[in-house]
Amino acid sequence: MGRLAIIYGTGFGNTGLMARAIEEGATSAGVEVTIKNVNESDISDVEGADAIAIGSATYKGKAMPAVIEFVKEMARLQLKGKVGTAFGSYGWSGEAAKVITGMLKGYGMEVMEPPLRIKRQPAEAGLEECRQLGVQIAGKQK
Numbered sequence: 001m002g003r004l005a006i007i008y009g010t011g012f013g014n015t016g017l018m019a020r021a022i023e024e025g026a027t028s029a030g031v032e033v034t035i036k037n038v039n040e041s042d043i044s045d046v047e048g049a050d051a052i053a054i055g056s057a058t059y060k061g062k063a064m065p066a067v068i069e070f071v072k073e074m075a076r077l078q079l080k081g082k083v084g085t086a087f088g089s090y091g092w093s094g095e096a097a098k099v100i101t102g103m104l105k106g107y108g109m110e111v112m113e114p115p116l117r118i119k120r121q122p123a124e125a126g127l128e129e130c131r132q133l134g135v136q137i138a139g140k141q142k
């Protein structure tokens, strides 16, 4: 079975809750998962992964700068055809996951759309959506 790397940026933990639930879903479907807060991560965490999920909360209409920096660094990896997805918690506009989706598509990844965006703190229904996303990612691994 494949390997999924989940890298996320979160200010107050909501996107982190989403990341943990995606991990749960993917793990339950038999995928090996590496999950890291972007501040404790480097590019080697996604190198060699079969699928990459990038999360960011939206602040002031943007994704978190550390996440954007991370995704920019991914440009030097061979990502063509790999599975990618973006996700994030937001309050009202939720640009972050959309911007990251565009960046991943630019690398030729097979990107799952639309990205999973959840308003504020995910309730049980939202967490279940995240778990299902994890299962879906697992289903795409060859």
Ligand SMILES: Cc1cc2nc3c(=O)[nH]c(=O)nc-3n(C[C@H](O)[C@H](O)[C@H](O)COP(=O)(O)O)c2cc1C
Binding pocket: 009, 010, 011, 012, 013, 014, 015, 016, 056, 057, 058, 059, 060, 061, 062, 089, 090, 091, 092, 093, 094, 095, 119, 120, 121
């Ligand atoms: C200073 C500040 C600016 C924010 N700007 C936006 C914004 O531009 N658009 C939006 O959708 N949400 C915005 N939010 C709401 C956050 O995205 C929301 O609280 C989200 O749940 C935070 O996720 P996190 O806990 O993963 O950091 C903002 C929140 C704060 C505190």
